[in-house]
Amino acid sequence: MDYEGENFEKGVKQLMKQIEEVYTDKNGVVFWGLTPTRYYAAISFNLDILLHLRMYIKTQNPAYLTKSLSKLHYLETNLTKLLDPVTGLIHDGTHGFDLSREYYTYN
Numbered sequence: 001m002d003y004e005g006e007n008f009e010k011g012v013k014q015l016m017k018q019i020e021e022v023y024t025d026k027n028g029v030v031f032w033g034l035t036p037t038r039y040y041a042a043i044s045f046n047l048d049i050l051l052h053l054r055m056y057i058k059t060q061n062p063a064y065l066t067k068s069l070s071k072l073h074y075l076e077t078n079l080t081k082l083l084d085p086v087t088g089l090i091h092d093g094t095h096g097f098d099l100s101r102e103y104y105t106y107n
Contacts, residue, residue, distance in 0.1 A: 008058065009055070009058060009059060012051065012054075012055055012058075013055075015051070016051065016052075016055070019048060019051075022034070023044070024048075025038065027074070028070070028071060028074065029045060029071075029074065030044045030045050030047075030048040031044065032044045032093065037095050038095070039093050039094070039095055040081075040082065040093055040094050040095075041092065041093040042082050042090045042091060042092055042093055043092075045071070045075060045082065046075075046090075048071060049068050049071045049072055049075075050068075052064045052065070052067045052068035052071070053065070053068045056068065075090075081094050082094060
């Protein structure tokens, strides 16, 4: 990401608005795709956390940091069901309680 671009903040805010309105459930968890059965992919959730952190770094607006930490806490407390309580690894994704049991390199 280009942190110095003239339209960086404007573009990221538009992206965040789209994610929030279309791809985020009532708990603030980002899901993958618009299928009838929502798939909660770890990569989507993690990238949303990173996007908020990058906006905090760019703007120093504490609202971005708060949102990022809130989402991270939600993941860490296993409310997403993505965190394996036995191994501590993050599952690739889940359809509710149906975990994929796949682990990838973001662990």
